[in-house]
Amino acid sequence: MSVEPEVPIVQVEEVRENPVLYKIISSDNHVFTISEHAVKLSKTLWDLITNLGLTAENALDNPIPVENVNGKNMETIVQFCERHKYDEEEPEYTNYIREFVLPEWDRQLLSIDNEELFQLILATNYLDIQKLMDYCCRVIGDMAKDKTPEELRIIYGIPTDAEDDALERSASDSPGPSG
Template sequence: MSVENAPVVDVDEAAIPVEKKMYYRFESNDKKEFRVSELAIQQSETLNRLVEAMGYTSEDVENKPAIAIENIDGKTLKLVFQWCEHHKGEAIPVDDGSVPKIVEIPEFDAKLMDIDNGLLFKLIWAADYLNIVQLLNVSCKKVANMAQGKTPAQLRRVYLLPSDEEDEAAKRAAQEAQDPRAREVEEEFEERKRQGGNSFF
């Protein structure tokens, strides 16, 4: 009985890889195109649902326009898809409430995230938008590690944050720019200064 069944199983196994070699085309907001394997896409819940809903065949992928990802640029999307291709087929971690989760950053991810902070924040933003759980975990871990052993002033520089004073000065400047009366008063003051009078008050 088992001998009879064996060839049937072999045929099925041979058929699976052909079916799985499906690629999709995506386009970033700066019109850069990426070809990503179906297995890599499974890492992103958002994209996985999208392609499932679209139900493209291999011909559709080639004939129809690439799927546009409107709010992520090419540089960031390249990193995202590099990560997805490297980690394709891996199980997606489930949040079971056992926080704080212990996250180790693998060597590949550490190299991939060896980028400037602006791009790293864009990568986190993209991982959140595309719902790539493990990429979000490792990138957040990287940001958390950056804070280790730093003073508030150092953190301000690391995270590109303004201090409260700078923040307030910027707010005041913006408010003044919006308030025409304040600008008029300032212009009047400048005019009087130019005329040589310093008796504004």
């Protein structure tokens, strides 16, 4: 009677999946786990990881605090990065390459109101995630399609020059921080 040697069954996905995971703590103390491939989409985070010398051994013991991004936005960002971690690298994002189709999955992810989108863009800008930034800008740009100037003012919440001036005046008139 022959005994077959025990060979570990390795799923293709596991081979593909990088085992290195990192922990990120948002400004409101939510903890997120993100894979190495995914975190590389954020230039800021990857630079931080490289500079801190985090490795597969110590990554999970050294969570990275990100004080400028709250849990809600971080959740969206982690979802996005995990979704796109194996995407082929874009040739180059320049100001002149704007023609791409926003995938349906991403359109759904970015179906959020202006205020949330505002916060997400700031977070994305801070974390320097080029692809997500392009997608967010595309969503905002799409809002303006076939709109009149007055509709644009409503959608983007654009103040008139007079309102801008009034805001500036009130800002300059208000007392500065005391002490």
